[in-house]
Amino acid sequence: MFDLFTDRAKRSIVAGQDEAIALGHDFMGTEHLLLGLAADPESTAGAVLAAHGVDLDRTREVTVRLLTDAGVPATGGQPARDALAALGIDVAEVQRRADDNFGAGAFQFPRPAYTPHAKAALEQTLREAKALGDERFGTEHMLLGLLAVGGNDSEPATAVAVLTALDVDLAALRPALLAER
Amino acid sequence: MSGILDTRTACQATLTRMGVPEESADRADGGAAADLLGQVTARDPAVGLSAVVALRRLLEELERLHVDNARDQGWTWQSIATALNVSRQSVHEKHASRRKATGKES
Numbered sequence: 001m002f003d004l005f006t007d008r009a010k011r012s013i014v015a016g017q018d019e020a021i022a023l024g025h026d027f028m029g030t031e032h033l034l035l036g037l038a039a040d041p042e043s044t045a046g047a048v049l050a051a052h053g054v055d056l057d058r059t060r061e062v063t064v065r066l067l068t069d070a071g072v073p074a075t076g077g078q079p080a081r082d083a084l085a086a087l088g089i090d091v092a093e094v095q096r097r098a099d100d101n102f103g104a105g106a107f108q109f110p111r112p113a114y115t116p117h118a119k120a121a122l123e124q125t126l127r128e129a130k131a132l133g134d135e136r137f138g139t140e141h142m143l144l145g146l147l148a149v150g151g152n153d154s155e156p157a158t159a160v161a162v163l164t165a166l167d168v169d170l171a172a173l174r175p176a177l178l179a180e181r
Numbered sequence: 182m183s184g185i186l187d188t189r190t191a192c193q194a195t196l197t198r199m200g201v202p203e204e205s206a207d208r209a210d211g212g213a214a215a216d217l218l219g220q221v222t223a224r225d226p227a228v229g230l231s232a233v234v235a236l237r238r239l240l241e242e243l244e245r246l247h248v249d250n251a252r253d254q255g256w257t258w259q260s261i262a263t264a265l266n267v268s269r270q271s272v273h274e275k276h277a278s279r280r281k282a283t284g285k286e287s
Contacts, residue, residue: 083235
């Protein structure tokens, strides 16, 4: 179903994963999806975010601050590598040989796994696109999906917490996205 | 923000079809690798289960790598499925849309 995402939306997901890895986060959360969107100010979502004062650097800075305050460790996936090392599997060596045989980046361990909120945001992305009658899923649907996650009784998604910390008027984003698309 | 850690109830089946890997990272895991040698046989469930998760994540990554390699070498989905001892449908559902999404296949 990822093939129904626009190229821009797919690139934002890849950019988000790169952010997660670069920050040493062994998970792919809504905050990383948001970083992926903010990374491309030419995209529909990126443009709306930029118009509301959200740029990649500030978003990253606030993300790191919030996660650090919440005690979420930036392990770089070391516990997973250590666990395999204890079982006699040298991940660094596997990595080296895989890079030699298949090119750099083909093997990524540990690959950040999606959090429940990030999964919910992607599911909501599909619903937003369908509700709007759009066949492809674009960055605008992704941002709408992010905004819809974790409301009411559950804990807000980290992406929403980041936007709030950036003083973004959350209620203004949806109409802005709908006007922009 | 602790709510991110719980409620692992998202619709995994849908997401698996979408190419989203099974949620398995333990974001609260900050422990060192002290005395992990006996972990696959440890009586502490947390220890044994974390070893299983690490192995599963490695397995998933290796499957992805070798399915990609097989497809790049012209293998059919059926041959890959036979080699993996799974149905053609399950291997296709798991990998085809991901490969399309990343431009590895049209």
